Amino acid sequence: MDKMPAWADAVLVPLISILLAAVLSALVILAIGENPIDALELMVQGALMRSAGWGYTLYYTTNFIFTGLCVAIAFHAKMFNIGGEGQAMIGGLGVALVCLFIPFPHWTVALLVATVAAAAFGALWALIPAYLQAKRGSHIVITTIMFNFIAAAVLNYVLVNLLRPAGAMDPATAPFPEATHLPTFQDLFATADNPLFRGSPANVTFFLAILACIAFWFLMWRTKLGYEIRAFGHSESAAKYAGISPVRITVVAMLISGGLAGMMALNTTMGEAERLVMNATEGAGFIGIAVALMGRSHPVGIFLAALLFGFLYQGGAELALWTNIPRELITVIQALVILFTGALDNMVRMPLERIFMATRRRNG
């Protein structure tokens, strides 16, 4: 029998972990001479109490859903994909290439093709680490970290030497043509007398992210492939016994993972900047790790965790706007969340298990 009911492991443990992270974060804010309550209020105000705030929160959430799912599928196959960052960068390159060089009649077509391109480029970038892991046993953590750096160099070269319009200073492509611009929430929901989501970058890719969550669930829990990926993740030797090829699962899972990371670029590149800039990913690939961990690699959990991080990001931006708290506070909060939900989770789980065992024994 398990030591603890499943719901406690899925809900109680992360919740308490987050609480601990929050308490420590508050202490950090106190230590730098600011008031944590005020800070929280400001964050809530700026991120959740205005439609434009939501527009930013959901924009970040979209990024984190994609990278969270990216990390999660690799987790299911017992791999640790730290390369979401690089895969998203290269995915952005795919988006930029199709948007710049294919004359699209309408944004829907553009989105469709760009999605395929983003996923394909991201997947491609995950392919080499995946192949090396599967065939040569090269540790995927190291190779994906290296591929992040290499992706940055590739993007750098392409932007600086190939795609930068003449005379421009930024390492960035030219703006994408009008027809590829995605409708933002403002375009979708604002009316003349009710300017909802004004100026905020959330756009239709948010719905794509939700679709990805649903597809992810079906894939993992309703298809042969998901069955095999999870089986492989639980026991490689058993998977081999059953005729599930480790090479195939490793590669396929990483391709999907990279594809999901690549699709994140749709949001930043096509949805927001409407051109490809050097630093479009901004660490979202790493946040995906925390999101997947907190969300227990389940799409519902990932959605909620992504929302939390979206809130943190937007709230943090508001803090930087209206107070003197440096932007790195958000990095510290992220670190604490990752630490407590990911690495120190047993610190919460062990006493909880003891409590559950004790109550069970008392009840018979």
Add this chain to the structure above:
Amino acid sequence: MTDTPAIELKGISKAFGPVQANKDISIRVMPGTIHGIIGENGAGKSTLMSILYGFYKADAGEVWINGKKTEIPDSQAAISAGIGMVFQHFKLVQNFTVLENVILGAEDGPMLRPSLARARGVLKQLSEEYELSVDPEQLIENLSVGHQQRVEILKALYREADILILDEPTGVLTPAEADHLFRILDNLRSEGKTIILITHKLREIMEITDTVSVMRRGEMTATVKTAETSPEQLAELMVGRKVLLRVDKVPAQPGAPVLQVENLRHTDSHGVERLKGISLEVRAGEILGVAGVAGNGQSELLEVLGGYADATGTVRVNGSELPLAGGQADGQSRRARGIAHVPEDRQTEGLIMPYTAWENTVFGYHRDPRYQSGPLMNNAMIRAEAQDKMTRYDVRPPNPDLAAKNFSGGNQQKIVLAREIERDPDILLVGQPTRGVDIGAIEFIHQEIVRLRDQGKAILLVSVELDEIFSLSDRIAVMFDGQIMGERLPDETDQTELGLLMAGVTEMPGGDPIQAIDASLEDKEAREAEQHD
């Protein structure tokens, strides 16, 4: 001799989460005696000894050594109390030399050189004294299991242990090696050392021990003098009821050859050749038993036939050849060819432990179109079928939604058997079918295997239990060092002959079995060490 016990345990209890592994156990062992502990798998023997050695911490109870109450919070304390232990699963550092393993934790000072020098001398002396010869500079990973066990014993002796605990030491040994071990133990006893010997082989208990304790389901059911008991009585104490350890079966009616293996060779990822030209044949309606000490290629044979290790040679099923490497050589293609496989290790191979029972009932067959509806899996149907199978195979509890890890070993094995047998295969590969399974379930599993044979299936049985091999097989092949040393009919051979074959000895010029075995094993080690570099 005094009447102060060397070891006295009082009221030891230990729970692992919800599993009560030891319940209020007390035991007294006199100095200079060999005390046996028997019990089924999972009875709590290893747990009890690990507590005595400080590896686990008891929830309750006391340990008395030589009449003094002794706290044993960790292994360090046990060692200083003069206790040495040879674990069921050896605790050796694989890429260290014998010497380094021996001094680990018992070094003389902060520098290694003097410790190593001294240990070399002591080891030489011990080897001579107790016939425990091993090359001190050899890496552990190049040693056979038998020799690894010697290293474990040397480790304990080097620490000047007066009390030696051996946890199922003979499980990995050939009968002759086991005899040799018992000679050593006899030596040690005559020097006044106290020995606790864990085993579930009644023959061994009767042969060497002075007293014996029986454990069942975490409890100590009896302690008796060996001279005053019988195997039948011990078996009854062990299981709690009278048992019949023989399988009822009619003589085989072998038909056409179904599985034909010729010159099968396999090299593992370290570049060591594990199968060195295996040839065998299994006919319809017969059970071919493959005997051998663990680690002589039986696992690899099953892996190759089961489709998850590449090999060269030829394998024919019903006359047509199987691909042995490449895309078509995988478990699912083998299943499509009518080969079912009950793997040696149900926990790491046969089942996905966190998966529910119903998910496990299609493991390996999950791509079968029968279980699909469109692009999705037809979970409702799989679950319904699972429910039915579990009832028929008497899996307890018959709840398909429970995760596999929540079933006991015997019931896990039934789930695997149900899955593999229900597919009506032509060939059944079975590895260690009853390892870690209690006697009740063993009866059931043996009956199922024989029933399948009587339906005209070809069965390849791999087991390290000679008893099991004898009682199920229609023919016995013995493997040693990746080769088949010979084939015998169960009626025309005995344990001694098989035991020698298992050690790679086909003829004995000198007439001393132990010398012959040692020579044979050292040969093998030298070959492997060479391949390793």
Add this chain to the structure above:
Amino acid sequence: DPALIYDLGGKFDKSFNEAAFNGAEAWAEETGGSYRDIELQSEAQREQALRRFAEAGFNPVVTTGFSMSAPIASVAADYPDTKFVTIDGFVNPEEHPNVLSILFSEHEGSYLVGMMAAMASESNTVGFVGGMDIPLIRKFACGYAQGAKSVSDDIEVISNMTGTTPAAWNDPVKGSELAKAQISQGADVIFAAAGGTGLGVLQTAADEGILSIGVDSNQNYVHPGQVLTSMLKRVDVAVQDAMTQGADLETGVMVLGLAENGVGYALDENNQDLVSEEMKVAVEEAKAQIVSGEIEVHDYSSDDSCPALNF
């Protein structure tokens, strides 16, 4: 109240952004007013910060760095009553009448410090370490080389760029290594136009006992007696002016050169022993000639080429 948005390099880069900060501080001190400022965290924040400040009624909204011009162009129309200032950036004044683009004639200031470098050099070799390899920085380098060549025809000007991404503004280790490399090639005066990276250059120059030239802000104080001078880019003045004008800010395009005192070189007690009388005279003379048009310093960004230096 005015608001100020710093580029990704951050407020305290001792150089470009810090000059803006100093200008704002000076304004606050002089007028007793208050302003809001922000260091950006991410690309998406550029627009956000502009909008949030505009919505909250800050006016004008001053920004530093060329990267802000694109976001301003897309936001400005939504807030017609707010004045935006982009320093180093360019926004078409026809399309966006509420934007002021401030550009500097960095090549002119660089020309002057190039002359000083050449005069101070004993090895007849001077160095240039740029930040990110963009036309703007090449403009610095080109002006510098022209100035140096005007003093000594056969002088060798070694030029290196730190990188091709914004990270190049903040890599002092690389700055230091590049400086060492240039020193080993004989350079004994090095001009660092590289933001935070430049601090590594100045440090190494000081450690190795050669002279360096700072940029944007007056960096003479960083290593007193070892920084020959600093090429001033009066971002501080620009910011202070914009803030002083407040909501009535005059928009359009403004180019600040030597004539407007928008660029120049720094002279203070930290470097008075390094700058000889002769040097001062020569530089002042050249300055007058540039202002009068007698000397024309070639602007790299006008045609992406440099007569005095190969990139």
Add this chain to the structure above:
Amino acid sequence: MDFATLLQVLDSTVRLATPLLLACLAGLFSERSGVIDIGLEGKMLAAAFASAAIAAVTGSVWLGLLAGIVAATFMSGIHGLASITFRGNQLISGVAINFLASGLTVLIAQDWFGQGGRTPSLIGGGRFEPITLPFAEALSGVPVLGPIYAELISGHSALVYVAFLMVPLTWFVLFRTRFGLRLRAVGEAPEAVDTAGVSVVGLRYAAIVICGVLCGLAGAYLATGLQAGFVREMTAGRGYIALAALIFAKWRPWYALFACLLFGLLQAVALRFQNIDLGGITIPVQVMDALPYILTVVILAGFVGKAIPPRAGGEPYVKER
């Protein structure tokens, strides 16, 4: 390339290899004990900040060094708590530490110094000064060997020599002492160590502390030796390169030295030569920048022989499931 330039590049190689080497040896101790450490980057960063901050405040580089060591060891302690005591995921703990250091250093620096996450520039006693080895001046005239001695070997700061001395020291500790034997054993088979009566937890914490100290040296060297003060993210991926070097070195001290020198050389070359012209083909600077990473992948792919990590690496030691 002429001799002087070559010397310059090699000199720069030594400087750039030093932090890599210290971090690599730090990782070696940790991973040999079975604790995987991708948090080297964060520990170095924390140490860089702490050493620069304290050196700036006190004016003493030695106090700074001490502070750096304390900071990195503290970070190590968190890693130990997560991965040894609470048996958490070592990779995730490492990632968290990298984030934590990246954020905290700037946050504290800003709070203390108000210079945008920078420490004040270190002057005088706040920095490690180059040490001129005996006779460097006198011998510099000797052809070939003279300049090599005077420019390449002499004239580095104390921590450079410490780093290079650490290599034989590490080798000695690992392969010639009781502690080393146990440390190697605990990374291979912790249960063997446990049953031999030696504390697994104790050994691993010891390794983690050594790792912290060495990371402390690495970070302090960056901020007070190589540079004169802390700037945000000043480690710039060196922790990851050190990790790559560790794998390249197959977890062995002497190999680690060569791996780090190789990576140092690559960096030195990339720093000095922007676009390398190879007979008509220009290698863009981005390729040079990415070269250490590409090389790591190539190495990992096994073209240089398979690297077998310590067997128990990454697995928390759990006796009772």
